Structures are given as C-alpha cells and as structure tokens.
Amino acid sequence: MGIVKDILYKISNKRLLPVFKKQSIFPYYHIIKDNPVTHIENLYSFKNKEQFLSDINILSSNYKSLDPKNLLERSIEENSFLLSFDDGLQEVYTEIYPILKKKNIKAIFFINPSFVDNKEGLYKHYISIIISSLKSQNFDKSTLDKISNIFSFSYHSVEEFKQKFTSIKFTERGKINDVLNLLNINIEDYLKKHKPYITKAQIQEMIDDGFYFGGHTMLHPPLVQLSYEEQKAEIINSIDWLKNHFNIDYSFFSFPFSDRSISKKLIEALLEYDDNIRIFGNSGIKKDMDARIIQRFSLENPTKLTEKRIIEENLYKYFNKAIGRYHIKRN
Numbered sequence: 001m002g003i004v005k006d007i008l009y010k011i012s013n014k015r016l017l018p019v020f021k022k023q024s025i026f027p028y029y030h031i032i033k034d035n036p037v038t039h040i041e042n043l044y045s046f047k048n049k050e051q052f053l054s055d056i057n058i059l060s061s062n063y064k065s066l067d068p069k070n071l072l073e074r075s076i077e078e079n080s081f082l083l084s085f086d087d088g089l090q091e092v093y094t095e096i097y098p099i100l101k102k103k104n105i106k107a108i109f110f111i112n113p114s115f116v117d118n119k120e121g122l123y124k125h126y127i128s129i130i131i132s133s134l135k136s137q138n139f140d141k142s143t144l145d146k147i148s149n150i151f152s153f154s155y156h157s158v159e160e161f162k163q164k165f166t167s168i169k170f171t172e173r174g175k176i177n178d179v180l181n182l183l184n185i186n187i188e189d190y191l192k193k194h195k196p197y198i199t200k201a202q203i204q205e206m207i208d209d210g211f212y213f214g215g216h217t218m219l220h221p222p223l224v225q226l227s228y229e230e231q232k233a234e235i236i237n238s239i240d241w242l243k244n245h246f247n248i249d250y251s252f253f254s255f256p257f258s259d260r261s262i263s264k265k266l267i268e269a270l271l272e273y274d275d276n277i278r279i280f281g282n283s284g285i286k287k288d289m290d291a292r293i294i295q296r297f298s299l300e301n302p303t304k305l306t307e308k309r310i311i312e313e314n315l316y317k318y319f320n321k322a323i324g325r326y327h328i329k330r331n
C-alpha cells in the first residue's frame with residue numbers, strides 16, 4: 001500500500017487538519033536525538049529535539065492529551081492523542097522524558113526487559129553497528145563475502161548485502177557474534193560505553209513521575225518466526241517483568257515490528273491473561289477485533305510534515321473503509 005499512501009501524503013494539505021480532529025490518534029516513535037546513533041543509523045531515520053517539539057506543539061494545539069490512566073478506566077474520547085515510544089532506548093530518559101515532563105504530557109514507553117540495564121542488546125541494533133563498521137572500511141568485498149557465507153546468502157551489490165543482512169532470521173542471530181568477532185567489535189564494551197538502553201533506576205524515576213510502561217516482548221523477536229507458545233511467553237514475560245520489578249498493576253503491551261499476522265488465538269490468550277489489558281499495534285487508524293487493541297501510526301520519519309502525515313493516515317482510513325480493510329480480521 002506504499003503507493004496509495006504516497007499519493008495520499010502528496011495530496012494532503014496541512015490546513016485540512018481541523019477536518020479530521022474528531023478521530024483520536026496514537027502516534028509512536030522510538031528515539032529523538034540531535035546526533036547520529038550507530039546502533040540505529042542503518043535501520044531507520046528519526047527526528048531531532050526541535051522537530052519533536054514542533055510535533056508536540058502541533059498535537060497539543062489540535063488534540064487533547066490523553067492520560068493512559070483514562071485509557072484503562074473508560075473508552076477513548078474523541079479528539080485525543082496519546083504518544084508511545086517503543087524499544088526502551090536510553091534517549092527515552094535523556095531526551096524525551098524531560099520534554100514531556102515540561103509540557104505536562106503523559107506517555108507510554110514499551111520496553112524489552114532483556115535489554116534493560118545494558119547487559120545485552122537487540123540483534124537489529126548489533127546489525128546496524130556492524131554495517132557502520134563495514135562502511136568505515138568502504139564495504140571491503142572480502143569481508144562482505146565472509147559475512148554472507150556465515151549467513152549463506154548471495155548478493156550483487158552493497159545495497160543488496162545490507163538488505164539481506166538486515167533481514168536475517170531471528171534464529172540466526174547467534175551468528176552475529178561471529179561477525180562481531182570477525183570485525184573485532186567488542187559488544188560488551190559498546191554496551192558499557194554507549195548504554196543504548198534505559199536502566200531500572202530510570203524506569204522507576206519515570207514511573208514515580210506519572211509515566212507508564214508496557215511490555216514489548218523480552219527479546220524483540222519477529223513474532224511470526226516463533227511458535228504460538230513462544231510468542232505468548234515472550235509477551236507475557238515482558239509484562240510480568242514490569243509488574244514484578246515496579247509494582248505496576250496494569251498491563252500494556254505493544255507488538256515488536258508489526259501486529260500483522262498475529263493470530264486471533266494469541267490475542268484471546270492476552271485478553272484472558274488480563275481482561276483490562278491494552279494492546280498496541282502499528283497498523284495505522286484501524287478497528288481491531290477487540291476495542292482493547294489500539295492501533296497506532298509512526299511520526300518518526302523526519303522528512304515528512306507532521307500535519308500532512310496525520311491527514312494522510314486519516315485519508316488512508318477512508319481508503320481502507322472503501323476497500324473493506326478498515327476492520328482487521330484475524331485468523
């Protein structure tokens with residue numbers, strides 16, 4: 001649907017935003033930062049603080065800030081917005097938290113417990129670190145050959161190499177250590193020096209300040225690559241971890257990568273785990289199989305205008321309604 005959305009973005013006029021204000025929106029991000037970040041820079045681009053502040057102003061002047069507490073107590077009011085941030089990066093604490101606190105805007109932060117305190121990192125982040133290292137060696141062909149051999153893929157260009165290396169299977173992530181060794185990258189040192197992820201002490205401080213946290217699985221796997229039992233454990237363990245460490249009595253969860261192909265059986269198991277759970281996807285503005293599932297869209301792309309992005313998502317809602325894809329069907 002990339003082409004349709006591109007067209008909708010192009011035809012969006014930012015003066016039309018008030019037309020769509022009734023529709024509540026749930027924008028999400030991962031990181032806000034003024035400088036490049038090695039473990040992210042080869043995965044996606046992100047906004048700087050000035051751009052984020054501008055987003056906050058656009059959202060606050062057009063929508064009412066929704067407190068996650070109200071989300072748990074009643075249904076969602078019209079014309080609300082609620083921000084959330086995935087992956088529990090350290091910038092959540094160093095950059096985003098101070099801004100939201102100053103603006104008095106509550107938000108939900110979704111974290112992977114395995115990475116909290118920086119003993120271990122997300123395999124995709126390791127891949128980005130490796131690609132940056134390869135870049136510094138001008139993508140030396142013999143090194144690329146060795147790496148493609150480790151993962152048994154072929155490639156014809158650096159771009160194809162990056163694309164295939166970035167999409168290796170979750171079960172192959174152990175081999176990333178071989179690549180780190182090959183390139184003499186000491187990942188423990190990297191984690192210690194850069195502290196990519198939030199710490200328990202920082203989470204506690206933010207909770208004490210009225211912010212909300214949710215699970216995002218333990219290890220951030222592409223869930224479709226796991227069995228049903230593994231999926232359920234990855235999700236529930238991440239919510240339980242928060243409850244055990246921070247005395248949290250609510251259940252929030254967001255799907256890593258995508259909620260597409262998530263089964264009805266898995267959703268039902270999560271609703272059974274806690275019948276007041278709120279589950280977050282990233283399928284845009286859509287209605288899911290249950291009102292406790294909230295669909296979000298990303299405002300992360302720094303090259304797009306925020307008002308136009310919001311209008312694009314609203315127009316895409318009507319497009320999906322027209323082609324019968326507004327209601328998400330799960331098997």
Ligand SMILES: [Zn+2]
Nearest residue numbers: 086087256257
């Ligand atoms: Zn994520």
